[in-house]
Amino acid sequence: MDTGVIMKVLIVSSNRYQVPNPVFPIGPAYVAGAAVEAGHEVEVFDCCFAENVAIELERGISRFNPDVIGFSIRNVSTGLMFSHRSFRQEVKEITDSIRRISSAPIVLGGPGFNNFGCEWLEYLGLDYGIRGEAELTFPIYLRLLEEGGNIHGIPGSVFRKDDRIYEVHREFIDDLDATPFPAFYLFDLERYVKLGAFPALSTQRGCSFCCSYCPRSFLEGTQYRLKSAKRVVDEVEHIRNTGKVNMFYFADNSFNFPISHAEDICLELIKRKLEMEWTTDCLLPLGMTEGFCHLLKDAGCTLAILAVESGSAKMLKNMNRRYSPEHIKEAIENLKKVGLPVCITLLLGGPGETMETISETINLIDNLPEAQMTLVTIGLALEHHMGILADARRDCQLREDSELFEGAYYLSPELSKNYVEELIDYIRAKPNWVFFES
Numbered sequence: 001m002d003t004g005v006i007m008k009v010l011i012v013s014s015n016r017y018q019v020p021n022p023v024f025p026i027g028p029a030y031v032a033g034a035a036v037e038a039g040h041e042v043e044v045f046d047c048c049f050a051e052n053v054a055i056e057l058e059r060g061i062s063r064f065n066p067d068v069i070g071f072s073i074r075n076v077s078t079g080l081m082f083s084h085r086s087f088r089q090e091v092k093e094i095t096d097s098i099r100r101i102s103s104a105p106i107v108l109g110g111p112g113f114n115n116f117g118c119e120w121l122e123y124l125g126l127d128y129g130i131r132g133e134a135e136l137t138f139p140i141y142l143r144l145l146e147e148g149g150n151i152h153g154i155p156g157s158v159f160r161k162d163d164r165i166y167e168v169h170r171e172f173i174d175d176l177d178a179t180p181f182p183a184f185y186l187f188d189l190e191r192y193v194k195l196g197a198f199p200a201l202s203t204q205r206g207c208s209f210c211c212s213y214c215p216r217s218f219l220e221g222t223q224y225r226l227k228s229a230k231r232v233v234d235e236v237e238h239i240r241n242t243g244k245v246n247m248f249y250f251a252d253n254s255f256n257f258p259i260s261h262a263e264d265i266c267l268e269l270i271k272r273k274l275e276m277e278w279t280t281d282c283l284l285p286l287g288m289t290e291g292f293c294h295l296l297k298d299a300g301c302t303l304a305i306l307a308v309e310s311g312s313a314k315m316l317k318n319m320n321r322r323y324s325p326e327h328i329k330e331a332i333e334n335l336k337k338v339g340l341p342v343c344i345t346l347l348l349g350g351p352g353e354t355m356e357t358i359s360e361t362i363n364l365i366d367n368l369p370e371a372q373m374t375l376v377t378i379g380l381a382l383e384h385h386m387g388i389l390a391d392a393r394r395d396c397q398l399r400e401d402s403e404l405f406e407g408a409y410y411l412s413p414e415l416s417k418n419y420v421e422e423l424i425d426y427i428r429a430k431p432n433w434v435f436f437e438s
Contacts, residue, residue, distance in 0.1 A: 007142055009040045010066035010104075011186075012057075014094055015074040016047050017087070020436070021196040026251050027110050028072045029182035029199075031134045035070075037180035038139040044186040047094065054097040061102050068142060069098060070134075072110035073120065077381070077407030079437045086407050087112075088123060095124050107141060108158075109134050114219055115383045117158035118165045119405040132156035132170035132219075133205070135179045172221055176205065177231040181238050189243040199242075200251040200281075201235045203227050203265060207253050212320050212387035213350060213380045216253055224257075229264035233272055240276060247277045247302075254307075255280040259287040266299035279303040282345075286323050288331035293338040303372070304335050309347040311364030312357040319350060320387070325364055336369035344374045345436075348423075351391035353412035355419060375436045376427050378420060382408040 011032045013025040077086040108129030155171035206224045210217045256262040335342045392398035
């Protein structure tokens with residue numbers, strides 16, 4: 001090994017899906033940053049922009065000759081049950097290509113691996129992966145591998161031994177301020193930006209909402225673990241110094257919850273006068289007072305993405321969203337008052353959804369100040385550890401849990417296929433409304 005370098009590490013970001021835009025590989029960037037800080041020589045192979053993955057990957061591996069390959073899986077599948085795309089074969093083709101040209105151990109990870117660790121090892125014929133927060137565990141894996149230690153005891157690891165697959169309990173990172181900065185410089189930032197995908201960062205982990213269709217509370221815990229406002233804005237400055245980027249987004253499940261955390265970040269952004277624009281993956285229609293909306297705008301937010309999901313009180317209760325149509329009205333009206341553009345997300349088709357509840361949602365949005373865009377998803381992708389799984393089994397839309405890895409989806413039995421197809425056509429015909437399949 002070179003002096004000061006422990007191992008050569010290749011991080012492979014396997015996602016190639018670009019609908020409607022590419023998604024910046026935030027997970028691989030954070031893991032790469034952790035490996036760099038641990039003293040390793042790190043390179044990235046981003047499949048998103050590869051014209052021929054197998055050929056380009058072979059060239060990269062032959063040149064770099066990595067000791068370890070970290071492999072990030074973003075999704076298992078996307079689309080509705082009658083318009084479905086699985087990524088499993090695509091991922092397998094990439095890992096098979098790696099194994100043909102390299103004997104380096106492959107370590108699986110990423111959001112698509114977190115809930116399907118055992119299934120991915122079986123499907124790909126591989127032996128090891130890490131679930132959870134790999135900024136902590138991947139450097140431990142690299143150290144133990146180099147020292148000949150026991151990698152099977154690492155928190156979050158999933159491994160094959162004696163023809164069986166075992167899982168080790170995950171551990172959470174308590175002090176997120178102590179985590180390494182993401183290695184944005186290893187990615188083609190300018191190309192992502194040109195295609196409408198901006199570098200992303202996270203400000204927190206955990207979620208206390210436990211929504212029926214989301215496994216995040218199980219995967220990250222129900223207690224919030226927060227980066228300090230100073231650390232968050234330090235990362236923003238890190239983005240600005242990495243490349244010619246003047247836009248970023250906060251990739252949080254609910255940026256404005258806790259509200260005091262979001263306020264502190266906004267105040268720190270204002271204090272530093274960075275003159276960078278930003279948006280966020282999700283704002284909840286809670287605490288969206290006129291004063292908070294002003295604060296968002298003053299801090300550089302140029303688009304508020306509001307996770308409305310439904311305008312029906314019944315459906316919001318079914319989803320365990322903990323807000324009402326009145327909260328939605330207040331949020332959108334206050335954003336309009338301060339002149340902050342808004343994008344609304346809707347998630348239709350869950351348990352209890354009917355033609356009437358969908359009409360309630362459409363009527364609510366139509367009678368509020370017009371949004372720049374309304375993104376509509378119909379049908380709920382099913383994963384392990386979702387509250388909705390009981391409904392899916394009851395409604396005969398999930399027979400065996402093994403179907404989850406194949407790309408199982410839930411759609412309320414009250415909605416016929418003909419009605420859904422007509423609804424999709426109706427949405428596509430509405431100005432500024434977009435049917436979003438992923």
